[in-house]
Amino acid sequence: MILNADTVCTESYFIRKGLLRTYFIKDGKEISEYFCGIDEWVNSPRSFIQRKKDIYFIDAIEKTEAYSLNVNDLVYLFDNFPIMERYSRLSMGSFFGHMMERITSIRFTTAKEKYDHFCQAYSHIYHRIPLGMVASYLGIAPETLSRIRKQR
Amino acid sequence: MILNADTVCTESYFIRKGLLRTYFIKDGKEISEYFCGIDEWVNSPRSFIQRKKDIYFIDAIEKTEAYSLNVNDLVYLFDNFPIMERYSRLSMGSFFGHMMERITSIRFTTAKEKYDHFCQAYSHIYHRIPLGMVASYLGIAPETLSRIRKQR
DNA sequence: GTGATTTTTTGACTTAAGTCAATTTTTAAG
DNA sequence: CTTAAAAATTGACTTAAGTCAAAAAATCAC
Numbered sequence: 001m002i003l004n005a006d007t008v009c010t011e012s013y014f015i016r017k018g019l020l021r022t023y024f025i026k027d028g029k030e031i032s033e034y035f036c037g038i039d040e041w042v043n044s045p046r047s048f049i050q051r052k053k054d055i056y057f058i059d060a061i062e063k064t065e066a067y068s069l070n071v072n073d074l075v076y077l078f079d080n081f082p083i084m085e086r087y088s089r090l091s092m093g094s095f096f097g098h099m100m101e102r103i104t105s106i107r108f109t110t111a112k113e114k115y116d117h118f119c120q121a122y123s124h125i126y127h128r129i130p131l132g133m134v135a136s137y138l139g140i141a142p143e144t145l146s147r148i149r150k151q152r
Numbered sequence: 153m154i155l156n157a158d159t160v161c162t163e164s165y166f167i168r169k170g171l172l173r174t175y176f177i178k179d180g181k182e183i184s185e186y187f188c189g190i191d192e193w194v195n196s197p198r199s200f201i202q203r204k205k206d207i208y209f210i211d212a213i214e215k216t217e218a219y220s221l222n223v224n225d226l227v228y229l230f231d232n233f234p235i236m237e238r239y240s241r242l243s244m245g246s247f248f249g250h251m252m253e254r255i256t257s258i259r260f261t262t263a264k265e266k267y268d269h270f271c272q273a274y275s276h277i278y279h280r281i282p283l284g285m286v287a288s289y290l291g292i293a294p295e296t297l298s299r300i301r302k303q304r
Numbered sequence: 305g306t307g308a309t310t311t312t313t314t315g316a317c318t319t320a321a322g323t324c325a326a327t328t329t330t331t332a333a334g
Numbered sequence: 335c336t337t338a339a340a341a342a343t344t345g346a347c348t349t350a351a352g353t354c355a356a357a358a359a360a361t362c363a364c
Contacts, residue, residue: 026260033252046252049245078238085237086230092244093201099251100185100198106258107291108178111321131342139259141322146343263351283312293352298313 002042003058009047011068015040018064019128023136024055032137035061037125042066061129111140112148154194155210161199163220167192170216171280175288176207184289187213189277194218213281258291264300266290 022033036042047054135142174185188194199206287294
């Protein structure tokens, strides 16, 4: 486990190797929020940015190696290199776009379309993620996902 | 119409009075993305931040008055007052949280729960929005929403 | 105000996906 | 390797919500 939800997220990780998952607990079940593979950043966004607890856990699904950037060091960069703050702001703009697309993808699609969309969005790693975790990510029952996979 | 999707969003509006809706077109139908009332900011986030076209339209649902902030003027503020860039970055952090919650709310709830959640989140304006627009916002059929409203 | 158009409501029917339970397969532990 | 535990699959059944069509209500244009 990389991050427990009862802790403030003070590190942002850049994955060198392996696979991580962010999730939270709802009605006693783990609900996947997103997955991260090689060359991607992972943290608990609201916790990291606002330095307060949030509901998200981060776990390694595979043996993983990652660089770690402490929030204080990042703030140092922001303080001393204004371009960093601008870069961060622009990156968030594109991240918004992805989230808005995800919202759309969730709202108006069948379970099969959700899974297809997932396989595209996570084309490099989707086959390494256990079925149950994918199902909770998509908000569908694991049985349903199993049936979708069967018919292809 | 405040913003057409074939145009880059160069203004961010702060609503003085009235009601606006952001939406996009999918399969020939208007799908509501969000609603904004008094004392709220509205723009097309990715378009505004990255100065490129996006899919969102913005319309007034009621006769509306709003202040307008041009993106160039905002950049002037960013350039001359570093605190502004930081403020913007932190605000986005909290906005992320709201979007993540909305994703959760969409993934694991019945149509009725979605509507209840909507009425809470938009408690100040929900009663002024036509049924069809609410239905497309929630990703449910207008007939379903009509039936949900009936049984309360 | 009157007629036309759009929106909402209602009913009947269909379907996608959930639930529950049992079985099989996979993974982990000793 | 063997056993135990967890995860995935399969089948039978249920249900929430979608679709289609028609009627009623609300809105708009003249």
